[in-house]
Amino acid sequence: MLTQYLPLFVVVPLAGAFLIPLLGRAWRYLADIVGNLVGAFLVAFSIYGLVTLAQGGQPVVYSLGSWGPRLGIVLVYDSLSALIVLIANLVGLPALLFSTRYLDRYTGRWKYYTLFMLLLAGLNGVALAGDIFNLFVFLEIAAVSSYALVAFGTGEEELEAGFKYMVMGEIAGMMVLVSIALLYARTSTLNMAEMSRALQAAGQTPFVWFVLGTMLVGFATKMALMPFHSWLPDAHLSAPAPVSAVLSGVFVKVLGIYAMSRIVFNVFGLTRATAPTFFNLLVGLGLFSLIVASLLAINQNNYKRLLAYSTISQIGYIILGFGIGSYWAIVGALFHILGHSVTKGLLFLASRSIERETGSREIGAISGLEKTMPVTSWSYIAGALSLAGIPPFAGFFSKLFIIVGAVAAKMYWLAIIAALFSVVTMGYMLKVINNVLFARKDREPTKAREAPFPILAALVILVVLALAFGIGFRPVLDSIIEPAARVLTGGLEYARMVLGG
Amino acid sequence: MLPFAACFLLFLLGLYAVVLKRNLIKMVIGFSLMQYSVNLLLAFVGFRHDAVAPIITRVGMTDNFVDPLPQALVLTAIVIGLATTALMLAFVMRIYEKYKTFDITEIRRLKG
Amino acid sequence: MTRGMTVIVQTIARLVAGMVFLYGGYIILHGHLTPGGGFAGGAIIAAAFILVSLAFGSVENVEQHRYTFSSVFESLGGLGFIILGLAGYFTGHAFLTNIWAGLGEPLELVSAGIIPFANIAIGIKVGAGLFAIFLALGASRFVMKE
Numbered sequence: 001m002l003t004q005y006l007p008l009f010v011v012v013p014l015a016g017a018f019l020i021p022l023l024g025r026a027w028r029y030l031a032d033i034v035g036n037l038v039g040a041f042l043v044a045f046s047i048y049g050l051v052t053l054a055q056g057g058q059p060v061v062y063s064l065g066s067w068g069p070r071l072g073i074v075l076v077y078d079s080l081s082a083l084i085v086l087i088a089n090l091v092g093l094p095a096l097l098f099s100t101r102y103l104d105r106y107t108g109r110w111k112y113y114t115l116f117m118l119l120l121a122g123l124n125g126v127a128l129a130g131d132i133f134n135l136f137v138f139l140e141i142a143a144v145s146s147y148a149l150v151a152f153g154t155g156e157e158e159l160e161a162g163f164k165y166m167v168m169g170e171i172a173g174m175m176v177l178v179s180i181a182l183l184y185a186r187t188s189t190l191n192m193a194e195m196s197r198a199l200q201a202a203g204q205t206p207f208v209w210f211v212l213g214t215m216l217v218g219f220a221t222k223m224a225l226m227p228f229h230s231w232l233p234d235a236h237l238s239a240p241a242p243v244s245a246v247l248s249g250v251f252v253k254v255l256g257i258y259a260m261s262r263i264v265f266n267v268f269g270l271t272r273a274t275a276p277t278f279f280n281l282l283v284g285l286g287l288f289s290l291i292v293a294s295l296l297a298i299n300q301n302n303y304k305r306l307l308a309y310s311t312i313s314q315i316g317y318i319i320l321g322f323g324i325g326s327y328w329a330i331v332g333a334l335f336h337i338l339g340h341s342v343t344k345g346l347l348f349l350a351s352r353s354i355e356r357e358t359g360s361r362e363i364g365a366i367s368g369l370e371k372t373m374p375v376t377s378w379s380y381i382a383g384a385l386s387l388a389g390i391p392p393f394a395g396f397f398s399k400l401f402i403i404v405g406a407v408a409a410k411m412y413w414l415a416i417i418a419a420l421f422s423v424v425t426m427g428y429m430l431k432v433i434n435n436v437l438f439a440r441k442d443r444e445p446t447k448a449r450e451a452p453f454p455i456l457a458a459l460v461i462l463v464v465l466a467l468a469f470g471i472g473f474r475p476v477l478d479s480i481i482e483p484a485a486r487v488l489t490g491g492l493e494y495a496r497m498v499l500g501g
Numbered sequence: 502m503l504p505f506a507a508c509f510l511l512f513l514l515g516l517y518a519v520v521l522k523r524n525l526i527k528m529v530i531g532f533s534l535m536q537y538s539v540n541l542l543l544a545f546v547g548f549r550h551d552a553v554a555p556i557i558t559r560v561g562m563t564d565n566f567v568d569p570l571p572q573a574l575v576l577t578a579i580v581i582g583l584a585t586t587a588l589m590l591a592f593v594m595r596i597y598e599k600y601k602t603f604d605i606t607e608i609r610r611l612k613g
Numbered sequence: 614m615t616r617g618m619t620v621i622v623q624t625i626a627r628l629v630a631g632m633v634f635l636y637g638g639y640i641i642l643h644g645h646l647t648p649g650g651g652f653a654g655g656a657i658i659a660a661a662f663i664l665v666s667l668a669f670g671s672v673e674n675v676e677q678h679r680y681t682f683s684s685v686f687e688s689l690g691g692l693g694f695i696i697l698g699l700a701g702y703f704t705g706h707a708f709l710t711n712i713w714a715g716l717g718e719p720l721e722l723v724s725a726g727i728i729p730f731a732n733i734a735i736g737i738k739v740g741a742g743l744f745a746i747f748l749a750l751g752a753s754r755f756v757m758k759e
Contacts, residue, residue, distance in 0.1 A: 007708040011695060018691035021684060065701070065709040133574055140581045144588060151592065156599045160608060163592045167519060170532060170585055177539050177578060178512075184571065185546040556648060580652060587746045594750060 002052050006062040006075050008045065009085060009124040010138075013038055017117035024110025032100045035113040039093040042120065046086045053082050054479035061130065061498050069191055069498055074130035076192075076498055079483030080334075084127040084258045086480070087338055090465060091249040091345040092120050094458035095242035098349050101454050102242060102356075112152060112240075118145040119246065123254045130498060131190045132180055132267070139176070139255050143169050143222070146251060150239040161234035168231045172221035179214040182207075193498035196267045200492060204275070208268065212278065215263065223256020225319060226289035229312050236308035237361075241352025244304070248311045249345035253337050257318055264322075266487070266494035272325030272409075282323030287417065289316030294424045302361045303351055303432050307344070310387065310428065314340050317418065321402040324414065329405025331477070331485045332398055338481070339386065339394030339469055346383040346462035350376050353451040353459070354436065363435050370437045373450050377437045379459040384433055386466045388426035394469035397477075504545045511538035525593045525603045532589060536582040540575045547571030618668050626668035633661040637740070644732035645724070651735025658736065659743035666747075683745040690738025697731050 016038040024031030053059070059078035063069060077085075096116065103109050122142025129135040147169065151162025184190060186207060187198035199208065217228070224232040232252070236244045264270050264278075272279045293313035300306040314336070321333025353376045358366045370377040386393030389400075399422050406415035450456070469476050487494065511534060518531025547568035555569035593603070600608050637657030644650030666679075701710030711726040 004702075007698075011698065011708065015692065015695050018688045018695065021688045022692075025681070025685075063707055065711060066707045133577070137577060137581065140585075144581075144584055147588060147592075151595075154595060159592060159596050159599065163525075163589075163596065166585070166589060166592065167528070167532075170589075171516070171519065171535075173585075174512075174535050174539055178542065181539065181543045181546055181571075181574075184543075184574075188568075190570070554648075576652065587750070590750060 002049050002057065002077065003060050003062065005045075006060055006077055006128070007064065009042065009128055010075075010121050012041055012045075013117045013121035013124065017114050017121065020110050020113045020117060024113065028109045031110040031113040035116060036093070036096050036100065038117060039089070039096040039120070042089040042124070043093045046082070046089045049077060050082045050086055050480060053077075053079055053483065059497055069130070069193065070189075073134055074191065074498065075128040076130035077128060078487050078494075078497060079480075080258075080262070080487040081127045083334065083338065083480055083484040084254055085124055087341045088120065088123040088127065088250045088254055091246055091341050091462075092123075094345065094349065094461050095245045097454050097461075098245075098352075098458040099240075099242045101452050102240060102352070106152070106240075112149070115145045115149050115152075116243075116246075118142075119149065119251075123250055126254050126259060130192060132183065132192050132195065132263070133190045135192075135259060136173075136176055136180055139222070139259065140173055142251065142255060143173060146243070146247060149243045150235045150247075152240055152243070153238065155238075157234075158238040161231075161238035165231040165235045168221055168228070172218040172228075175214050175218035175221075179211045179218065182211050182214075186211075191498070192262070192267050193495040196269055196492055196495045197499075199267065200269055212264070212268065216260070216281075219256045219260040220285065221256075223252045223260070223315055223319075224312055225256070225285050225315060226292055226312060227285075229289070229293070232312060233305050233308040236311070236348070237302070237304050241348055241355075244352070245345040245348040248308070248348060249341035252311070252315060253318075253341060257315070257322075257337065261322055261488060265489070265491055269492045271489075271491060279323050279325045282319055283414065284323075286316045286318070286320030286323050287414075289313060290320060290417070290421055291316075294421050294428070297428045298424070298431070300428075301363050303363050303436060304348075304355070304361055306363075306428060306432065307347055307351060310425065311344055313421070313425070314344070314387070317399065317402060317421075320414065320418065321405060324402070324405050324409050324411060326405045326409040327485065327489055328401050328408050330488055331481055332401030332403070332405050334484050334488075335394070335401055335473075335477070335481050336398035338476075339398040339466070342462055342465045342469065343383050343386040343393075343395055346379060346459060346466060347387065349455070349458055349462065350380040350383060353455050354380070356455075357449055357451060363432060366436050368438065375456050376451055376459060379463050380437060381433055382463045382466060384429035386470070388429050389422040390426075392467065392470045394466050394473070396470060397473045504548075505542065508538045508542040508545065511535075511541065514538075523605050525596065525605060525608075528605070529586065529589050529593060533582070533586060536578070536586075540578055540582075543571045543575045543578065622668050626664050630661050630665050630668075633664065634658060637661060637736070641732050641736035642729065644736075645728045651732040652739050654732070655736040655739025655741075656743060658740035659747070662740070662744045663747050680745060680748045683741040683748065686741035687738050687745055690734050690736075690741060693734035694731055694738065697727050697734060700727060 016034055020031050020034050023034060059076065061069060062075040062077070064073040064075065067073070099112065099116070103112060106112065119142050122138045122145065125138030126135055126142065129138055147162055147166040150165055151158045183195060186202065187195045189195050189198060202208070221228040236248060239247060270278060290313050293309045293316060297306050297309035297313060300309060318333045318336050318340070321329045321336065354366070354369060354373065355361055357373060358369070360366055382393065386395040389395045399418065403415045403418050406412070406418060515531045515534030515538060518534065519528050522528055522531065547570065549565065549567045552565045552567040555566040555572070596608060597603060602608065637654045637660070640649035640657060641651055641654030644654065698709040701708050704710070711728060
């Protein structure tokens with residue numbers, strides 16, 4: 001069934017995006033209903049696909065229009081794509097659920113849902129694209145809708161943040177397009193599998209490094225790696241909370257990390273053994289992000305901005321894992337993509353829920369919410385613990401595997417730094433927990449009411465997921481993460497899987 | 502090599518406008534320049550000597566065609582460029598409504 | 614005060630608009646035979662609409678329903694394309710399969726299976742979408758109110 005219905009991952013949200021303007025005008029809550037139905041369908045379908053693969057199903061190569069992989073557009077659904085699609089939709093559904101109440105203070109409900117559906121279509125499309133130009137097209141669909149979503153409030157701050165984000169994002173997109181054009185000029189194909197064979201035949205020339213460099217700049221901007229990060233804190237601060245959750249939890253990972261790792265490992269076929277310089281560069285960039293963004297996060301007085309910097313530092317962790325390049329480090333990086341997306345989605349939604357009730361984003365202005373908003377507060381605490389890497393939450397195991405990978409690759413100092421900055425993460429999360437959620441003795445708790453049901457439901461879903469991925473890390477590892485890691489470490493096996501033979 | 506150098510030059514011109522110009526509209530024009538340069542690059546990639554446009558105008562035609570794929574890519578890139586330019590202009594208009602100016606130095610309220 | 618531009622522009626627009634519209638339709642309908650297709654033809658059709666509304670109406674006073682109308686047509690065009698893509702499913706092939714036809718006959722208008730219909734859907738979407746963008750940019754005040 002998966003072999004036949006694979007395009008539905010993209011087609012259903014696109015159809016939703018075109019249906020919502022028609023239905024949402026008639027009765028505005030129809031937009032909510034259609035949006036959430038699409039989200040639920042995508043979650044169910046991605047879980048179904050994952051189970052099919054885990055039970056020994058073969059990776060699916062779907063030829064659009066029955067043209068075959070050499071002539072037409074292919075969608076590829078292997079373990080790595082399955083993981084990424086699952087993440088995108090697992091965070092997408094709670095965000096949609098949260099949106100139902102979040103949008104109460106905005107007009108233009110159907111516009112929001114249309115853009116959100118396009119964002120989901122783009123994210124799923126990037127994860128499934130089997131040729132490099134469609135990857136770019138889906139990347140742009142997701143990016144353009146995210147620019148508009150960041151500025152959805154159309155206040156002064158929102159517009160500025162959106163414009164700044166758009167300027168950086170579009171330069172990045174153009175970089176990616178240039179490198180795609182150059183790759184096509186060299187290999188005369190756009191299919192990633194064929195391209196990897198052609199590049200393998202050509203060997204490592206300066207041309208390859210040039211293309212890789214332009215691509216790295218483009219994707220590093222998309223994933224907000226440290227020298228290219230400056231759009232992210234503003235964008236997170238201004239975006240509606242569900243969009244922040246998707247942006248930080250999924251968007252940077254799919255558009256930046258997934259696309260880059262797919263191209264580096266499966267198309268260029270690089271490994272630490274064949275290209276140590278490039279992987280050391282990744283380690284350097286990852287470390288830089290990890291250290292500097294963590295230190296910047298400590299200084300923030302705005303709890304949403306703090307979370308944004310925390311996202312940048314966690315992206316540093318993931319890139320560090322890929323840069324170390326050993327099997328367990330890649331497993332850890334992929335696990336961290338999964339764990340962090342759920343965790344950060346949870347934290348953004350919870351902090352928006354706090355802001356909604358108290359009307360303030362400053363850490364010093366609120367205190368003692370644990371009494372008045374218990375569910376929100378404890379969800380936030382669960383997210384913070386997971387982010388800091390406290391067992392039994394998902395964040396613990398992902399960081400553990402990155403550290404294990406560093407030790408296995410005999411990079412002990414990297415292991416030490418990774419462990420140390422896990423403590424720093426705990427530090428800045430404790431700053432929020434101590435000041436905002438628990439009351440200091442000399443201060444009255446801020447008056448607030450508990451958030452309404454759909455918001456709480458979204459939070460609880462994400463807490464349960466963060467716990468489930470932590471407690472059940474063994475089956476998650478065996479059936480989801482390790483097959484995905486094997487796709488990456490398998491390198492050029494990808495070409496054989498897509499083209500056969 | 503010369504066409505590629507020209508593309509690169511055009512790209513740099515666009516980048517210069519985006520990064521250094523103070524007027525928002527000029528930044529958008531810079532973006533358009535960058536898009537055109539990438540489109541031009543894609544079109545050059547498909548070029549072949551002594552070839553004709555890949556359109557079949559009579560039955561059984563087997564001339565030497567230029568590579569049609571980059572042209573399809575250019576078309577797609579133009580569509581994407583249209584969407585981004587329109588959105589960017591919308592941003593600029595809304596910013597102008599708020600601030601009554603196109604000067605970016607008077608607008609920058611957010612920092613790094 | 615009269616609405617729109619001077620009488621010179623209005624006269625020329627009256628003469629030209631229909632032809633521009635027809636040309637756009639031609640580009641869309643012959644998209645599978647000659648250069649062009651849904652996007653190019655849709656852009657030309659949008660140009661015809663934009664010409665008329667620039668020449669005969671003041672942009673600030675565009676009625677709300679025109680924007681709604683073009684936005685609805687844009688959605689319908691997109692849905693139409695998806696339904697054409699799904700048509701491949703109903704006949705047991707892959708998504709977006711070109712049912713009813715092989716590769717098409719050169720220079721034969723009724724050929725190439727669903728591709729002319731896909732071009733029409735895209736043409737509607739692009740024409741309506743571009744006109745909606747024009748209205749939204751030209752008259753953002755009322756779009757904001759919605």
